[in-house]
Amino acid sequence: MFRDASLMAGKDLRVELRSHVTTQQVAPFAILMLILFGVALDPDRGILTRASAGLFWVSVLFCSLLAIQRAFTIEAADGGRDALRLSGLDPAGIFLGKAAAIFVQLGALELVLAAGVVVMYGTEITGLPLLVATCLAATAGLAAAGTLYGVLAAGLRVRETLLPILLLPVLAPVLIGATRAFEAALGGAAADGWPWCGLLAAFALLYTAFGTLAFGPLLEES
Amino acid sequence: MEPVVQLHGAVTLLGRFPALAGIDLEVAAGEIVLLRGPNGAGKTTLLRLCAGLLPVARGQAVVLGHDLANRRQARSLRRRVGLLGHATGLYDELTVADNIHFWGRAAGASPTDIIAALTACGLDGRLAGLGVATLSAGQRRRTALACLLARRPELWLLDEPHGGLDQDGRDLLDDIVRQAVASGATVMLSSHELDRAAALAHRVVTIVGGTTDALDPLPTSEEPVLVP
């Protein structure tokens, strides 16, 4: 299973290295969103600094939609589903591999966004351990739930429009948890943020476990 | 020795549509069987059934000793067969060599097998480093064929394998198929290139309306004749 997962993740990341979709399209989109928030919310009144945690995670959420769509566009091309079923790869391995690749790409995006928030919104980084732990837990949750719902929507004609309505309500707890944890860390009250981080970790574990089990039937029967 | 493929009254549904409406077919080890019939006759569905990708709704289907009525057995069958379909399953963003390595390693092929497959399909050298997106249709077919070869399948299921290949490519394909059979593999193929395919095949089976028994199976013949 883990051999298959690393093979799959390696392949997805190699596709990304060759195609540069995340670096050349999703990352600029993320920065663009930060600029648009800045334009929409008056930058002089300190709203941006106060809301930076929320704006950061909303941006991550929208970027994750793009990353997930992309991860399954690769597979949808040219009969990929049959090929995957015939490949001999363990479905659980495919799930973990794809989720891992999305995790890595989202992690990179978060670094870019964090730099953008610090530079453009004047947010001061405090409580770094909590920030890092929150990022790891939240991103794992986004990647796991996203991969599960991504394969659900993959192969349907309306996948671009269906995925957001299926996935975003499910990810609402991640947005809430990650934003609260970030606010706690940035507000210097890290102790308040750790329970949220725990919630995020539980969410990630739940969806990883469920996805590992459900991916096989989904690949088989949809 | 037990036949590699044993189908008795096999029915397969696509949604509610019985694409296969009662197939009786036995294929012995080492045989090359050509499936022919009009478009929509069920040839592709039959090949996908034999690959363990579709369930049987009725009748019996045993391939390489795996009973296809059993999901688990059908899944474990897939490692042992190779299906070359209309779609190739290649990743456009990756190079030819990347693709063959990925699909080969996924099936547990050794690095030497993978290199050998690459060479056998004439894809070593310059072509190996090209992105699949830049390939011609024929070169894509070759790449897909190399992916198949690297898996060393026991049962080869080739859906219109000659389509899109140039003369050299077709000769190469026929050679590869003959070599595979010589080393113990069994082959089922569908083709509209009846002359070429019939020369390759040991036996021709006609499929119409999702059945094999509606028209009598013909002996190998040069001319396609339809006999009621």
Added chain:
Amino acid sequence: MTAPHTAPPGPAGTSSRATRGLGVLSLAGLALLLGYALVWSPPDVAQKDAVRLMYVHVPTAILAFTACAITTVASAMWLRRRSEGWWVLGGAAAEVGLVFTGICLITGSIWGRPTWGTYWDWDPRITSTTLLFILLVGYLALRSIDNEAGGAAPRGMRGAIVGLLLLPNVMIVHFSVDWWRSLHQTATITRLDPTIEGTMLFTLMLGIVVFGLVFAWLLIHRFRVGWLEERAGATGLDQALVERRAEAGLAAAGGRS
């Protein structure tokens, strides 16, 4: 088998004697409930007559979440048994649930205006009920697409997985929103008096029972509609096989000419 079937007695539809009885009971119950809710129960001390909205809001909320639970259970049973009935039930419960969720949100909003002075408050229940509404819309959208996709893929698995996750998702959402709002409690507005008793309590209980009957009636009818949808246009496998095999004859005839 029975191609020209004779019309059954009575109007052909989704009703049966049991549902007609249930329907009459529901209507009578609604009339009684309206009497209690609007006339016989006393106005609340704090909320005055606005409290009368509680008798529709609270029961629909309970039934919305019940519907959600039914969909999850039906999805789980479909995964185990693969029988058509569970598949149909999952969709029926979600659709009826969507109607109740919508009513719950609208009545809640209207109730909020006189009691809180606002149509919307970031109350955990409102937020999670709204997300439930969207989850149900997504689930039903997926099912309808799954249906039309038909074709090569045996359908059902996508819908079953999303249906199975429906209740857990609602619970996670509710829990996280609840926790979020309780951490920085702003204005404490309790909706209900700490003690409701007497006629008010009885009216609320009556509301739950009566709307429960309405819910059951709708669910049964919607289930039967779903069942008919599955059956409509479906010829039996034997018939389909004969038709498919007949193509061979046509092809042979075409080849000769």
Added chain:
Amino acid sequence: MVAMTYAGYVGAGWGIALVSLAIYALRTVRRGRALASQVPPEERRWS
């Protein structure tokens, strides 16, 4: 009847609830009638 406070809100809430339930019930029954003619009676186990 005693004059009711917030009568507009109460009326609107109950009205919307009952009307939407009625519309939905009617639509469901209509759909059932339309479909029932396409299905042989032995499949309609309830009638």
